[in-house]
Amino acid sequence: MSRRFDAIIIGAGQAGPSLAGRLTAAGQEVALIERHLFGGTCVNTGCMPTKALVASAYAAHLARRAADFGIVVPGPVGIDPKAVAARQQAVSATARANVERWLRGMPGCTVITGHARFHGPHAVAVNGEVLEAARIFINVGGRARVPDLPGLDRVPFLTNTTMLQLDSLPEHLVVVGGSYIGLEFAQIYRRFGSAVTVVEQGPRLIGREDPDVSEAVADILLREGIQLRLNAACIRLSPRDGGIAVGVSCEDGPPEVVGSHVLLAVGRQPNTDDLGLEAAGIATDAQGSITVDDELQTNVPGIYALGDCNGRGAFTHTAYNDFEIVAANLLDGARRRVSERIPGYALYTDPPLGRVGLTEAQVRARGRPALIGTRPMTRVGRAVEKSETLGFMKVLVDAESRALLGAAILGTGGDEAVHGILDMMNAGAPAPMLQWAVPIHPTVSELIPTVLGGLRPLA
Template sequence: MSQRFDAVVVGAGQAGPALAERLGKSGRKVAVIERKLVGGTCVNTGCIPTKAMVASAYVAQLGRRSESYGVSTGEVGVDMEAIWKRTQGISGHSRSNVEKWLAGMPNVSLLRGHAAFESSRTLRVGDTLIEGGEIFLNVGGRAVIPDFPGIDSVPYLTNTGILELRELPRHLVIVGGSYIGLEFGQMFRRFGAEVSIVERSDRLLPKEDPDVSAAVVDILQREGIGLHLAAECIELHGKAGDISITAKCASPRMEVHGTHVLLAVGRRPNTDALGLDKAGVAINEHGYITVDDQCRTNVEGIWALGECNGRGAFTHTAYNDYEIVAANLLDGEPRRISDRILAYALFIDPPLGRIGLTEREALNQGHDVRVGVRPMSRVGRAIERGETQGFMKVVVDGRSEQLLGAAILGVNGDEAIHSLLDVMYAKARYQTVTHAVHIHPTVAELLPTVLQGLGTVK
């Protein structure tokens, strides 16, 4: 059996459905192929369920602090079954909305099953051959399972499995001190578990400036999270409920015991079972599909969007890939990946909003670096809310007077950062912000003040 479509979208993650809708409205006959859950990582095992759990953890922590606001709530109790049901309900509702959206699209058919290339224009889904004039790959990624000794005999969790827990771990050990690990670490600590984080680098968040990393460490340690850094040569030992993580090359030798272990050491693309070799599609040494500035692969008529192309690991960059493809293919607008400014957030509490270059990166690139910093303890909104941890930091080029980057680690930092991001996209001088009149009392109102206090970095 075979079917012919003008366009085939493989994967119904963040970029896939939006692109399918545009292609269908252009008059193309479109197939969307999904092997598992519509909505991809974000809807099912990423942003939406994890941030729902972060919200539950925030409420638990706020309840413990309520007396500092003059409010008595009694002893805080955490019901993991109820948290699980709430999280699954939010995620399921979002997935259902995407399914309904796809079902209502003109000229678009949703096909279920695993797709693999048989040639550059044909894909096999079960017993059916699908022929596509244009093929768009939006297959996402999954957690890396490292080749640690003991990995085959010791039970472990990934970002997917940990969402299924309905009972609180007594002691959760997390291997990996970056974004996924830190978010789950603080979350489960606030639920009441003992938490230890094991990181091979000598500091958390090694890609951030040292002052940002140090401030995050302070936040986590104040909540009683154990940190074990410079953990090289990791091995797993034990059984369910009694697990140990050993770092043989650490000095001194490191060993951490717990009841559950979460592996959060990175992501890998879902490209290994696509049959890309049969289509002649090039990948790099890590399995990411090689694309140009418009998400085009080396094979004419095949594009790759989202996490699988290695050009962005976030929901917002995947959606932007869709916008870039649609703009070039359908609108005659030459949008490019290279026009995108790096922007992301770490959703611990308080959150870290990050855009552009770090101070260290700016110095390494030869910029005339000027930096402005203000602690959140001098921000009225933070003081009023009793949440004064963290700081604001902006990085400016003294010659061009343009913003190079910023970090806001503090209450509402993930939202306030966008006012600076928009100025960067406009390529405006930083004085655009210093001359602006912001609303009081907010976090963003202090951004002009931070920029007015720039100092030279040597």
């Protein structure tokens, strides 16, 4: 005995609920299956709770700097970790409840709580029942990767998920991994008052970024008292009285760091290992990501994978765009493709990094003449007025076509200002069109035309 639907959606992350909304509005009967928390990574263990923590950490940081602005704050700045934790958990809980309420009240949508596994190419088993549909959409997200480090089985450790359950401050937090998630948590907890050490296997932080960006971010963190241990070629863990020893075998400094808590932030992996994909013949790559074509369909016709589980983007906005692509192609007669998407993202340290398009290294690798424009944040009026002058702006342009190729804005408001460049790139507009815009003063964005006016050959 089985039930039949027009579509089955596995997972209630960023893409799934919105897709359910479009499909049901088109008159289709949809089953949406969620085994744990509605809202996916962003709502529960990613963007929303971590950015709530970033906001609390920024408030503490600004309060300590009150005298810089002529403000007198009596006494030292204190942290109530239980209140901080309660705030970020409330932010997540509210968003999660809203998503679930929306879905359960959606006409034409049957919400099922349980663990879905494929029963065949167009059938899914959940809670002892088989559901069938001509189209199945997989939106199961990802989780923290736990590497096989020597000694890991002998010590307690944290991931980005369990970090959010803390309601006390680590005395010394050791972050294994010097990339986006790790650096955000490192700065958050340093501003809360913890001692923090970042251990990175590579020679610099956030290795996918250009060296000047990595160096500037490292400088920002060092200024706040965060210790960096780079070139940690042989990371290992072992228990110590009252703490955890992290062996680093770096070229410089002591051979190990002893902390009270260890956070593993060494990447993500897709939640695809327990879906029974083999029963449907769905192909995956070496990392476990579901293989999809340019329109997000798997090798099995009628089955699609959206969001973090498809390896085509690891962000909330790319997951939502996956929904937009699939909905437009299936319901609107469009022909949208993932390859048309211009990559953009941010690192939410303070100041933040806004990134779009190609890095400088990628532009050089193209072998075509290019132009570059830069400006330090010390020469951005808005940054000076806020006394937040760390970082810089960088824009890259094709020398012949004048097409915008990419940009990095590391500085106050950089995560917002970069959208001016992203929007122009999406519109296919050349750099001179943006150069002759008249932006609002005083903003960070107003300096983008100035940067473009100072373009020079990329040597």
